[in-house]
Amino acid sequence: MFFNSIDFAIFLPIVFLLYWFATNYNLKLQNFLIVIASYIFYGWWDWRFLSLIIFSTIIDFSIGKKLLNEENQKYRMVLLWTSIIINLGFLGFFKYYNFFVDNFITAFKFFGNNINVNTLNIILPVGISFYTFQTLSYSIDVYKRKLEPTKDIIAFAAFVSFFPQLVAGPIERATNLLPQFQKKREFDYTNAVDGLKQMLWGFFKKIVIADNAAQIANEIFNNSADYSGSTLIVGAIFFTFQIYGDFSGYSDIAIGTSRLFGFNLKQNFAFPYFSRDIAEFWRRWHISLSTWFRDYLYIPLGGSKGGTAMKIRNTFIIFIVSGFWHGANWTFIVWGALNALYFLPLMLTNNNRKNTDIIAQGKLFASITDIFKVLITFGLTVFAWIFFRAENMGHAMDIITEIFSSSVLSIPSFIGKQLATMTFLLIVFFMIIEWIGREQQYAIAIIGSKWKRTYRWIWYSLIIFLIGFYMQSTETAFIYFQF
């Protein structure tokens, strides 16, 4: 079920009303309702893959319980690796099997050997990368004794399948989310209203910004051979806003929806396009994934301790794995590696934690230096997104070759210029609001909060109008569903 569908518009109020009115605030009933609702939400796409979630739930719940009483370190390690192998095994099979087979065939061909291995026609289960990492965090934290394993399978099943963030995150840590399923939840008016506002802004980002920007980005990327370097840059810029609107919009809707049910999820995006360097960008982009890799991969590998060679190795590992997490394609690996290259100079010169504050905090405008830094960082990000969006490496290299040709000096020309102009104006409005709200959890958190109710409601109605007036005619899937 998509958030931006009529189905969800009917589903959410029903679940909300049942949750608060039909359960009599009974924790077990509320959790049970969340499990059922989450399975319906997921099964709406393809009920067969519910079995994967249920299997993963049972395995990690059982392993967690065994880890509680097991003192033998070797056996504890076996239990942890069982969880890791099963979870990553599913992920590897569904997401990476064909990639590895294809590459083995290519590699053997390169050395003059033809091998005959068939790829499989595999459907990638929606959200598998997200819920796999969420359950893994549980097993690892229980193994490290950072978290007491739960004895309540319903609460655990609700934690694994919690519908707002099941298919595209944020990837919640068991230490943050699971305890929320184990304590009584009270309805909080302010929190719920805040959730609704965040959902509204999320819908605006997805429906108005991402879906319109996608029309132009798709036209240019899908017909890249017909376009000049300057036009390809325009396409990359629109894709830059598409992916931000799409993914951060999803996160806002997910976090806002969770608030309606009394849950607080972690912030997943913190205005990344106002970053002054790449290190800051990565502290602000897909925070739940970046911190997951930091805590469960980068730090266990030694982090930034040790010699320069180790720092470089660890940086490349975390960025490349992060890229590969997005998809079984060399383009994602190169995208990750390129970001590592951007990041390395900052780390090696100890400048990677230079910009930990909010840009122009407490001020209306940023300094010229900060604006320059933001533009440079934005430019680097746009360039990296080319790999992310391209169909394959050949496609990415063709685009980059054209960008670095003399055609970059021509005036951009493409089908859909009027739509591009409209979308550009909407992006300008969007970025102004994002700038105003950059010190908050989401852009419109405090805009209008001190206004009279009538004016505040007119402001929210205006956003609803923009959504209805500028939406595309057909509902479109979120990009991160494919990851």
Next chain:
Amino acid sequence: MTDIKRLTLNIAIFLPFAIIIYFAMVIIAAHFPESFMKQNLKYIPGPMGDMFYRTNEARITKDVDILFLGSSHAYRGFDTRIFKIKGYKTFNLGSSSQTPLQTNVLLNRYLEQLNPKLVIFEVSPLIMNSDGIESTLDLIKNDKNDIYTFTNLIDFSNASTFNTAIYGFYMDLFKNYKPITDSIRLSNDLYISGGFVQRDMSYYKAEIIDKQAININPIQIDMLDKIIERLKKKDIKLILLQTPITKSLYNSYTDIYKFDSIMNSKAEYYNFNKIVDLNDSIHFYDSDHMNQNGVEVFDKEIMKLLMVNGLN
């Protein structure tokens, strides 16, 4: 009051408030100077189309012998004057790209008073594959909007039709409805009282049209079934037919037999491309519309069909 009741109450008050602001914003946005800033408002400014005059007439017409329905093939194919000479009282309620979804809306509005003995419903592969949005937008602008506009919108769940309908309801306040008794000139067309539109004489220049398979939108078929059922219940005779199109277009369809077979299974059906032999460059002005030469030949054949059906 508990927090949750407070939220529910505030949402209940906010929703109508937001709807009012939304409607007001659509009306304001309709005046944006640049059309590309009106992505989901397809209310084409300018004079009313032929459908405006047709529905004006339909509103004051009663008890006809034959009601013609369908797309531009219908309102450009069935010349009500020719039928009048032979003594038939007819009305042509065709409209641009009319699909069964809009036919149903028009029947809701006008069937009772038009009270036809026979309905001739033009169907074509192109129309049966259409989503019907173009035709809905035409109706919103050129007919008086009512509850059936809403039911038609629900069929689509489309932002363009929804926003255009809001503006359409508003613009209805300014429409000048007056009975049509004569012909009206509309650019290259002449609107004839009774719903027919005659194109100024011109001739089709042959062109090569790529082969195309026929796809049928299941929503349109479902609605066609409902219309057939509805007419059956009212004991109104129905004829489905395909009007002549140029051979170059007709031959581009790779599986027209499938279409014929489906329509044959629904009701009495005639494919006039197999019945009348028209010449592409004499009887048509474009690939799928007859000029007045073609219309006269075609309508004479229809008259023969009426005699066979005992409507003489």
